[in-house]
Amino acid sequence: MSTDIKKLINEYFDCELEKSEEVVLFSILSQNEEARDYFKKLNIIRTSLNESREEFPLELEERIFHTIGNTNQKRRSFFTLHNFFAVGSYAVAVILLIVSIIFFNKINDYKKEMEDAVNIISTKSETIELLMRNTLPTTEVKAKFPNEIIIKSNL
Amino acid sequence: MFMITEEIEMEFLENLEEIFELKEMKEIILKELDNIAIEQREPFIMKEFSGLSYKEIASIMDIDENTVKSRLYKTRQKLIQRISKIVN
Numbered sequence: 001m002s003t004d005i006k007k008l009i010n011e012y013f014d015c016e017l018e019k020s021e022e023v024v025l026f027s028i029l030s031q032n033e034e035a036r037d038y039f040k041k042l043n044i045i046r047t048s049l050n051e052s053r054e055e056f057p058l059e060l061e062e063r064i065f066h067t068i069g070n071t072n073q074k075r076r077s078f079f080t081l082h083n084f085f086a087v088g089s090y091a092v093a094v095i096l097l098i099v100s101i102i103f104f105n106k107i108n109d110y111k112k113e114m115e116d117a118v119n120i121i122s123t124k125s126e127t128i129e130l131l132m133r134n135t136l137p138t139t140e141v142k143a144k145f146p147n148e149i150i151i152k153s154n155l
Numbered sequence: 156m157f158m159i160t161e162e163i164e165m166e167f168l169e170n171l172e173e174i175f176e177l178k179e180m181k182e183i184i185l186k187e188l189d190n191i192a193i194e195q196r197e198p199f200i201m202k203e204f205s206g207l208s209y210k211e212i213a214s215i216m217d218i219d220e221n222t223v224k225s226r227l228y229k230t231r232q233k234l235i236q237r238i239s240k241i242v243n
Contacts, residue, residue, distance in 0.1 A: 049203045
């Protein structure tokens, strides 16, 4: 019997065999006498040991609990680290919010200053235009043709 | 498909009653376990007594899952060799 079949049987006994492989194992068991014998012997071991649950070594039990404790500690430390990142990100978010409010206010101030400057410029340009118009001499338009047509506006 | 394993189990139990008492078999297995190196014995005990998975045993012993598998396999091989003398 090959080692692969033995490993399959071992995995079946350990409840670690996949469903798809179980089908393969059962077909092997139905055909292979040696595999069936190996299966029987593993079953003998399993059934015999089931009678002696009280004999689980204390030292091993301690080690298992110790490992569980370590895993919990790791989880706790992970959560503290996770909290640290959360607090850090909140702090950064608050700082960014304050900075954006400051920038928004400054931009509003600049906007007002700009509007004032534009208003001053426009009023000054109007006065300059008025001054220019008043300084120009009056113009007279004379026709060249004998039949004069004077067009007057109704404004 | 499960019928095959059930049949084997039934067959084995009937035969076993004739050949050996379960408790005596247990003693032999435990004795044999004492002769096996602790590195190989521990995964077997964890598997058989507390039904831990390969992954759990690997994390407890800080070894690879494949190492767990091979150690279990080797331990079982030794036990099978031992009980073969009685069962056969």
